[in-house]
Amino acid sequence: MWIKAGLIPLLLSYLAALVLMVLPLPPLLEMWRPDWLTLVLIYWLIAIPHRVGFTTVLVLGLLTDILMGSGFGIYAIALVVIAYPVLRHFQRLRNQSMLQQIIVVGMLVLMKRAIVYELEHALNGAVFNITYLYPVLTSMIAWYWVYLLLRKYRHRYAIR
């Protein structure tokens, strides 16, 4: 039974991330919206890799696809691809300094957005626009707070 500890807080954090992804924002801020779902997922993958695995990533990716209205599976593929290096090196990532983590997270978000763009380009003929990469910067900045907040959250609700 103990392994189920903190299941509801865990699900709530996913829900919050999904809500933040579709929260209506003024157009000026819209293009700077950090990639909340990716950040929250990366955190849980690093913190509790024995509980959060590819199934979670896949389900959340498909939900994002539906929320974003993109082709079924595009976000799922991108998230699964960046989840692999995170799960592979979670122990190293855990012990890295904040600056190193920020750089790694930036690269992961960049990779995710590149994959989404490539798939959209191949399937729907999307055209690249540099504003699409702005969220990489805001995600790097947001990671600091997401990390601290979620760590507190994890200890508070004993999510193990």
Add this chain to the structure above:
Amino acid sequence: MKSLFERGPSLRTRFLIALSCAGLLLFLDHRLNTMQPVRSFLNTVVAPIQYLAVLPQQISDRVDYILTTRTELRIDNARLQNELLELEMAVQRLNFIESENDRLRQLLGSDVRGSSRRMVTEVVAVASDPFSHQVVINKGSTHGAYVGQPVLDNRGIVGQLVSVGRNTARVLLISDQSHAISLRVQRNDIRVLAQGTGDLQKLALLYIAHSTDIEIGDVLLSSGLDEVFPEGYPVAEVIAIDRNEQYQYARVSVRPYAQLDRVRSLLLLWPGNVDEQPVFEQQSDSEEANNVD
């Protein structure tokens, strides 16, 4: 690096299984188009998330409403009365012209256009993905919405429905890169195609020969030839023309009339020639009931 207590398939195997699952779904959805029922079911599942996302905005609207003073309301009321008066006068004239038009069309032996029905709807969520300009509205199949239905705001055409859940539906905006709409120039009836560019303020006209008679400021109306959008609604205004002979076609940019970046209330339209019917809610939703023709 294998940990001592690792069980089950290795990380790489699990990765490949997850990746192929996602790839399979992508293939099924995109190539075979078999996922439509699943999509519409999942749309209903994620609807609560969209309602949650719009909650802060609704609360602040509510607080705003509670805090409005009497004087403000009175001023507002007077302004609206004036507007109503003006619109009513315009409608009188329109009714006359419409019936005259119908008579003339009968004389000519062409079909009389059926009147369209409308329903007001609110935007509940926006997709922030720049590759898909979509918004979600709070009306769905229970209200009679159908895929391919035109959506307008008070200035012009906004887009069309691409998927319909029970109580929500997804609007593809005309600015989406995968969306094109058939238009005609109001001044001289030249037919053009306008494709979205991924920029909310700009559409691009396709295949315009250099000699085409299009000027900056021309008004573009929907042509009705695409059989999705009804004829004669304003869509966009020409803002820039580049007649550089280097390119095969002239490059014409147009700006949509609809305020795509700040859509809140939208209008669902049931053109006269479709079988679907709007379903209004039973409780007297005065705002909606008044919009039936």
